[in-house]
Amino acid sequence: MSANFTRDLEQNYALIAQLLDDARAEGVSFVAFPEAAIGGYLSSLGNHGDTLQTTSRSLPPALRLDGPEIRRVQELAGDIVLTIGFCELADDGSTRYNAAVCLDGSTIYGSYRKVHQPLGENMSYSAGDSYHAFDTPVGRVGMQICYDKAFPEAARMLALDGAEIVVSMSAWPAARTATADNLQEDRWTYRFNQFDIARALDNQVFWMASNQSGTFGSLRYVGNAKVVDPGGNILATTLLGTGLAIAEIDVDATFQTMRAGMFHLRDRCPHVYGPVAEVSAPHVDRWRELAHA
Numbered sequence: 001m002s003a004n005f006t007r008d009l010e011q012n013y014a015l016i017a018q019l020l021d022d023a024r025a026e027g028v029s030f031v032a033f034p035e036a037a038i039g040g041y042l043s044s045l046g047n048h049g050d051t052l053q054t055t056s057r058s059l060p061p062a063l064r065l066d067g068p069e070i071r072r073v074q075e076l077a078g079d080i081v082l083t084i085g086f087c088e089l090a091d092d093g094s095t096r097y098n099a100a101v102c103l104d105g106s107t108i109y110g111s112y113r114k115v116h117q118p119l120g121e122n123m124s125y126s127a128g129d130s131y132h133a134f135d136t137p138v139g140r141v142g143m144q145i146c147y148d149k150a151f152p153e154a155a156r157m158l159a160l161d162g163a164e165i166v167v168s169m170s171a172w173p174a175a176r177t178a179t180a181d182n183l184q185e186d187r188w189t190y191r192f193n194q195f196d197i198a199r200a201l202d203n204q205v206f207w208m209a210s211n212q213s214g215t216f217g218s219l220r221y222v223g224n225a226k227v228v229d230p231g232g233n234i235l236a237t238t239l240l241g242t243g244l245a246i247a248e249i250d251v252d253a254t255f256q257t258m259r260a261g262m263f264h265l266r267d268r269c270p271h272v273y274g275p276v277a278e279v280s281a282p283h284v285d286r287w288r289e290l291a292h293a
Helices: 009-025 068-077 146-150 152-160 187-203 251-258 282-291
Strands: 030-032 081-089 096-103 108-113 134-136 139-145 165-170 206-212 226-228 234-237
Touching (some): 009 030, 030 206, 081 139, 081 165, 096 139, 096 165, 108 134, 108 139, 139 146, 139 152, 146 187, 152 165, 165 187, 187 206
Parallel strands (some): 030 081, 165 206
Antiparallel strands (some): 134 139
């Protein structure tokens, strides 16, 4: 789904409740809310704006996974399984993560802390360090957040851990320069959509992409929440609008069809991929040096 979430928690809860009511009316059993749906995202990206070096008052509220804010979402969820993004406060009382949780009214099934951080996001959040799938009533689910989708390794980790559905939650904005008049034609909208299709097809998994819409601070979001099948086909999308992209899927039947012939996970050649996991690579190091020159 795609919608606009801000620092106003009461507005967030009201919107969550409304969208869940809409989902129930359509018989939906699994809903993906965007990155930072509880408390909003950063108001800008880069070496300015929401950073710990400037003021903590502009940052999203830091919430505990076992805190009352998450429990309130559970009360709204009822029998619907959902994923939702928020700013997580670690047990040390100071470390913050761009995080997500998967839950329903009775159970927290899994949580995730964003690993890949773009454009100075590391000044506001610490990075997570793992990808794991987990079982839910709707299937085995893996989660990632926004920029993670640009890294094939992230989705592959989840697929290898048995994820049948990967949920990619975003606060993905339009390009910061030369923005298209029609956001559907913006180059960052294009990349957002291409990553979703590629990651679903790479791993032959169902892919649910949620995103913020509207504006917040200096960011103008591109929406385009969608459901993609394991063949890379977009089953439903919101385009730029707010609301739900609804698709009915049969995980087992689809996997049996899609993976009966070419099964990408089976046909991997891990003995060739050694450099993928190496920390240092000469060509990457060269560009890193140029970027900091």
